[in-house]
Structure formats: C-alpha cells, structure tokens
Amino acid sequence: MLEIELSSIPDAEEDTRTLTALLEDFRVKTGTKVHLRKMNWGSAWTDLMTFASHGKGSDVSHIGGTWVSSLAMMNALRPFKPAEVEAMGGSRAFMAPTWESTRQFNDSQVWAMPWTGYIYTICYRKDLLAKAGVPEFASMDDLGVIRKALQKLQETSVAEIPWLNPNIPAPYTDLLHIAASWVWSVGGDFISPLGDQVVFDSLLALKGLRYWLETYRAVPEAYKQLGWAECMALFRDGRAAAVLTDIRTANRFLSQDTDPLIRDNLGMIPIANVPWTGGGNFVVWRQVLGYPERERAAIELVKFLTNRENGLRWAREVGSMPARRDVLQEIYPPENPLHRAVMQSAEHGRAYHTVPLWRRIEYQIAQELGVVLQEANAKPNESSESLLRAHMEPLARRLNLTLGN
Numbered sequence: 001m002l003e004i005e006l007s008s009i010p011d012a013e014e015d016t017r018t019l020t021a022l023l024e025d026f027r028v029k030t031g032t033k034v035h036l037r038k039m040n041w042g043s044a045w046t047d048l049m050t051f052a053s054h055g056k057g058s059d060v061s062h063i064g065g066t067w068v069s070s071l072a073m074m075n076a077l078r079p080f081k082p083a084e085v086e087a088m089g090g091s092r093a094f095m096a097p098t099w100e101s102t103r104q105f106n107d108s109q110v111w112a113m114p115w116t117g118y119i120y121t122i123c124y125r126k127d128l129l130a131k132a133g134v135p136e137f138a139s140m141d142d143l144g145v146i147r148k149a150l151q152k153l154q155e156t157s158v159a160e161i162p163w164l165n166p167n168i169p170a171p172y173t174d175l176l177h178i179a180a181s182w183v184w185s186v187g188g189d190f191i192s193p194l195g196d197q198v199v200f201d202s203l204l205a206l207k208g209l210r211y212w213l214e215t216y217r218a219v220p221e222a223y224k225q226l227g228w229a230e231c232m233a234l235f236r237d238g239r240a241a242a243v244l245t246d247i248r249t250a251n252r253f254l255s256q257d258t259d260p261l262i263r264d265n266l267g268m269i270p271i272a273n274v275p276w277t278g279g280g281n282f283v284v285w286r287q288v289l290g291y292p293e294r295e296r297a298a299i300e301l302v303k304f305l306t307n308r309e310n311g312l313r314w315a316r317e318v319g320s321m322p323a324r325r326d327v328l329q330e331i332y333p334p335e336n337p338l339h340r341a342v343m344q345s346a347e348h349g350r351a352y353h354t355v356p357l358w359r360r361i362e363y364q365i366a367q368e369l370g371v372v373l374q375e376a377n378a379k380p381n382e383s384s385e386s387l388l389r390a391h392m393e394p395l396a397r398r399l400n401l402t403l404g405n
Contacts, residue, residue, distance in 0.1 A: 004297050007037040007051075007058040009044050009280070011248060011320070018317045026304050032297045042171055045359070052076035055287050059298045062115065065101035065279045066173075066352055066362055072104055072111040073356035078284040078295070080110045088113055088303050089324070097277035097351040098323040105193060105354045112281035113302050114323035116314075119270065119277055119349065120178055121250050121341040122146070123235060124242035127265040131158040132241075146272075147211065150218055150242075159241035163218045164231040166244065173366035175373070177276045178244070183208030184350055185272035190365065195355025197405050200365060201396035206388055209369075213384045215244070216373055224377060238262060244271070250338060251319040270341045270349075277349030279323050282306065361399060368395050 010016045023034040051057030052074045071077050091099045098114035134152040153162035168174040188205030191198050228249045235243045282302045288295040311327040332342045372391050
C-alpha cells in the first residue's frame, strides 16, 4: 500500500478527529494510507523551515495562508499545474482573499490550495447600544461609527463591561491580523505592493493603528487578560455590550443555547469595511517530484480535502469557516447572524501583499504590537500615538534596512 504523510495544525481536538476520519475515507477510496503529523501554531513555522531546508518531511502540509510566499521563494514547494488547479475549481471556487494567498505578487503560478477561511467579528447587543444613545454598528463605511459607539458605551452604564478584546499572547500573530482591518480601512498599509519597503510608519497606517489600540485601552483593567472563550462567556451572560472574537469562537457561540434576550438582540459584523481575511492552505512539498506515485497521491489528497463535500463536512463538524464560496453560502445563509460578516469578508476582505519576506515581517510587526499593548497597560496616561511611534517607527527603519532601503 502506498503511504504518504500530511502535517496539520489543529485548532482543537475535534479537528484531529474529523481529519483522521477524512483520511480513512481517502484510504478506502484510493488505497493510499496517509499518516498524520500534528503541529501547533506556536512552533509550526520552525518545523516547516526544517522541511524546506532539509528537503524532507511531510508530503503535504496544512499551513497558514500568509506563509505561502516565503516558502515559494525558497523553492521548497511543488507548484500546482493549471489542469490540477482547474480540477479543484480554480480561483472562482474560493474566496478572493484566500485565493490571493496561493500566489506570489509577481507570479501567476499557484503554490497552494485554500482550505479554510479565518476572520474576526464584532459581536454586540443592539438593545444596549440603543440604551447608550448610539446607532448600532450598521455602517462599515466610516470607522467613526464604531469609535463613537465605543466612547458612548464607556461613558454610560448600560453594561458592566462596555467592550472586550481577547488577550493574545506571543508568538501568535492575531494582533496584526486584527489591526490590519483598522489600518486598511483608513487607507494605510504595512508594506508596499512590491515588497521593497514597509510603510506601517506612515501617517495613515499610524492612524489606523491608533484606532486599533484605542479598542484595547477601552477594556476595563480587570478583563484585559481574558481569552477568546472567557470573553464570549461574559457576553453570553449579558455582562458585556460588545466583544471582538474570531470566527470559530463565534460559530461555537451560535451553536450553544443562549438567553433569548441576547439572541434576539445579537449583532455580528466585520471589524471594518476592508476586513482582514485569512485562512489555512495546503501545499505539496517539492521533495515529491522524484516519486511519481507519491506526487499523484499528494495532489489527489489536496483535491479530496478541498472538494465541496468534505468542505461542508469540515465546517459542520469542527465549526471552521470554509474557503470555498459554495460551502460558505450553505453554512452561512442570510438568516445566520454571521452572514453579513462572512460575506463582507469573502467579497470585500483583503489579504496581505504576497511578497517573499512577508512571514518574517508579519512576525516582527505582531510581536512589536504585543509590546505596545503591554506598555499601554503600564502607562495609561501616555497617548496612543506616542506609544505607537516609539515602537513602530524604529521597527520600520530596521526592516527597511533589511529590505535595502
């Protein structure tokens, strides 16, 4: 029996159970046994770099979408042929932002296939916003709507907790992904389209980062260290008026019993009118090129896992957001509270520029934003702008020197 290996980065135990069942279905269908290697988000990049540099490891890997361009630059991946891409549905089958992550900015070659999507959403209580005297978060054309509502919630006592953001420890890059929506929505960016200069120290980018930082500073001191699940539990208990959360936590929230008062007054929206939209992709490693049977099996495995049927199964069993458009329509129909957030992200969301060194740059920006948050907590009287300039401007200078500027 032919045997290959898939490495995956599960978010929860149900991911491993469902993926194991899918791989058994694949074995029955094709006669190929797939060994599963589990990784975690904290150390997966180091493991993948070992694969890339040593030319050995798994045949197929599930990776973060923002990592594709860096691995492709290293000549570590086996590209997908046009006929293979077409057989999997091509670009039309997937959300535009997730599809963008499959290629490098100056190359039409496809290096990965999208599997899952990932977004952030604001969950809020319509009734509490009304009591605070502000419109609900209905307009995404102007970030001032969210900022005004946040200020009013802080000034009034309609809820014990006006706003919650989860604490995200290093080395995770969620802080950058969350900040991206604020930066892009005011016209800023992090790096030039060609990848030759970082620009997150520009006036517009710093303005967006200031808006982002203000939401964290709005969280009451006693709740600044809570995680995703703890924040949503407080929202479910009616103690918080609004909370920022990720798509999987939001899906889990909707699958549980909730007080009718909260359910009837529930709103869910993307962070802004240009929401960051990421996800997970499958890549096939270049090492399979010398082994035709393994190569064919690796491509068939990616095709199998990314098809509509298995996309539906994955979304329903683990609560993950699918990357396929047809699955999105079925999982998030108009009556689903997440419909607007998901469709806005699918149609108008954005991914980072797919430049070769982006993985290195995104990691450093995310870590620096974590330091900014720590200082903001320690220095409540210092302005957000001065805190950001003190950290982001030196980092931009260092990174631009690395890029040759």
